[in-house]
Amino acid sequence: MLSLLPSTMRVKEKLAWFLAMGALLFFHFYRLQVYTLNFPNWGDDYAFLELLDYVKQHTLQENMAYIFHFHNDIHRIAYSRIWILIQFAVLGNLNFKTAILLANVQMVLILIPLFRFIQKIKRSAWHLFGIACLLFAPFGNLDNFNLIGVLQHTGSILFLVWIAYGLFYAENSIWVILLALFYPFVSTEGIAFLPMVGYVLWTRKSSLKLPFTVLALGVIFFYFHDYSGSSSSNGHLSWTLVKGLFIFMGNWALPISDSLRAWFNLLAGIPIILFFTWRILGAFRINLSFPSLLFLQILATGFLICYGRSGMGDLELITLSDRFLLYGNVTLVAIYCSLILHKQQALRLSWALLLSGTWMIASFFMARRPLQEMNQRWTADxxxxxxxxxxxxxxxxxxxxxxxxxxxxxxxxxxxxxxxxxxxxxxxxxxxxxxxxxxxxxxxxxxxxxxxxxxxxxxxxxxxxxxxxxxxxxxxxxxxxxxxxxxxxxxxxxxxxxxxxxxxxxxxxxxxxxxxxxxxxxxxxxxx
Structure with missing residues (x-):
């Protein structure tokens, strides 16, 4: 394991790095062990019980169709269903607590392309610890305590980070294309990512650009060919939708005020959008990078959520939901990666670790009461x-x-x-x-x-x-x-x-x- 780190690092420094990363991961999984229960946390979690009940009574062909059929009218969560079926085949039952713990391994897998990114741009391995502090910040991980949340939303982030990394640092790799084509069946926002993947492939003159384009059109056709759900959107753009999008992009902000949280998030979202607009269009031409692609997909996800749910009630409350907080953590990760991408503009390591570590500690204190109340609500259920x-x-x-x-x-x-x-x-x-x-x-x-x-x-x-x-x-x-x-x-x-x-x-x-x-x-x- 020590050989994975640069040879310039001394043995004691390598050990310190592994201890720091290990402590971060241990802390995350310890909280999962303490607060989660072996019980479906949301009505959506019962869908996995329905899945197991269905597959035991139907043929293989019927089961394959069921795996890809719609969930809540618009989502095709085949990835989540396959994950649960594999766990059931191995363990013989569905223990929700065990399933949540295993699904959170995806958070560790997200670190792999981020570590490779740091290696590619030749930055200190300690930057991965700074990135991990932001990714694992406890308040932004509340959704990872729900089975449907950690499988769908964390799964979406897992696919996003791997695909974005592969597009820029593993060109013409078949695995990148396969992940991108399956992404819509992890979470609906994968549909929005297909045009971005196509754009990167065409602008970089990849040999896979044409086959990907044809296959992506086929995926989109398959996704919607039997769609018959009713729309929950009011069908038009409005200030409420724009405001909701800014609030969503500000989900990285900690809730220092319950009554003013929506406005704090809105104000926090504005500099994020301005920063990446400058990064992407600052030279008066489109300049995409690994971090900016993460941002664009999170922005697209926020738009889909705001547009698709604008007719479901108070959009402010919807965008502030715990289930979308991880996207805020990933927004901070994208900023961090962008600040260390160019060597002449690189964020100093000492400042990066100080700021990310402080944020991690602040997030821990902000997450204590929400976690206690979530656990108590689940216990009541x-x-x-x-x-x-x-x-x-x-x-x-x-x-x-x-x-x-x-x-x-x-x-x-x-x-x-x-x-x-x-x-x-x-x-x-x-x-x-x-x-x-x-x-x-x-x-x-x-x-x-x-x-x-x-x-x-x-x-x-x-x-x-x-x-x-x-x-x-x-x-x-x-x-x-x-x-x-x-x-x-x-x-x-x-x-x-x-x-x-x-x-x-x-x-x-x-x-x-x-x-x-x-x-x-x-x-x-x-x-x-």
Missing amino acids: LFGAYYFKTSTAYDCPPQTMALLKKPFYEFDTQELPIQFPELREQNNTQIPPKISRFQDGRLSLSFDKLQEKSNSSDQRFLVLKQTNSAQATYFISALSNDYPNRIKHSNLLIPNTLPIPRFQVYLLNVHKNHITTYQYLSPLTITN
């Missing part, structure tokens, strides 16, 4: 599915919930309480919640008089027990913003099946040792 067969985070019909009983998935009992209490009404001082909103089955409750939890490691949940039905129905949701002197709140998806649903509200406390206690809060009647 786990409890709801295991004990009550209900979900309050997203619509999960009974046939989907039944997939958790299939032989290819098994709950991890170590993630469950030792004993779940029988919730009964108590004669104590009532603490009624305030109903902030009840619309389309989505219930928002808030509390300003709850006693603070005794231990910061405890997790608290809100449990609603429906009392005006023949059989008691329970709904559980995480108690969010559960910090001292804060107004606590909880959001639940409640199927509005009764004219006036009546509930008993309980506060469930799960201690670190998996012992549970509860407190009766109050009755609750919901009226539309």
Whole structure:
């Protein structure tokens, strides 16, 4: 392994480099081990259970068609499905925690072309540590704690970095063309990258330019030949779309203010676009490079997200979603690579390591609370599915919930309480919640008089027990913003099946040792 580093580096320096890189990777995977659960984190994750259920009942030809069929109307996530099928074939079951850990190996694979890039331009190997600090910055990696996120979005970044590197430093290599042609089946933005790949091949007079062009047109035709999904876009450009694009390009910024986060991101996105516009068009001709191609693809991805989702709700909230934060990290990586690309303009190593290391530490502190709240929400989903067969985070019909009983998935009992209490009404001082909103089955409750939890490691949940039905129905949701002197709140998806649903509200406390206690809060009647 030491031979991979330049011979000019002393043995002690090489060891220090490996220790630094190893510590960074260990820290990343340790957090994954601590915060992830063996449970589908989003409704999208159930698609992998549906995949395994389908392939067991159909022929090889039908399964191949299923692997490439659309997911959520527009995505063909064949790469993610193939990954899960290979894991299932090797391990014999689908453990979501194991799958997330294995899928995060893609982050390590992303470092390989970046290291080769540094070698090609003859820069210090320590620059890879600076780049890794930006790539693995914890806040920008929140999406890597979701299976669908790490397979689709991190997979997209993996293909992007390898293809972009190959176009400039491994010319006329067949593997570059094959990756580029398969990229759309990793994530939809791969379609937008095909013209960029073609442009680079034609301008560099590659011998593969013509066959690639023909095959790329074939891929585009195949991708859309049976497309019948309804568009979620409003179909026209607007200031909202442009604003959303700038916010997306500013996703590298840390959230120093929740209320002003969208504006901070917008302001952070402007210099990024100006910087690479200067890099690409500064000489009054198009000058593409490995870093600028990374930027252009991230910009294209942002445009597709903003245009395609402009009719789905608040575009600001969509572009600020955790699932797109890794693109912000890669934007910083592209800037870093651009600043060291030209030797006469190279960023000094000491400054590069100082800035990237500081950013890594700041990102760690910014990620602590989001990770804790994500883990608590996932735990609430786990409890709801295991004990009550209900979900309050997203619509999960009974046939989907039944997939958790299939032989290819098994709950991890170590993630469950030792004993779940029988919730009964108590004669104590009532603490009624305030109903902030009840619309389309989505219930928002808030509390300003709850006693603070005794231990910061405890997790608290809100449990609603429906009392005006023949059989008691329970709904559980995480108690969010559960910090001292804060107004606590909880959001639940409640199927509005009764004219006036009546509930008993309980506060469930799960201690670190998996012992549970509860407190009766109050009755609750919901009226539309």
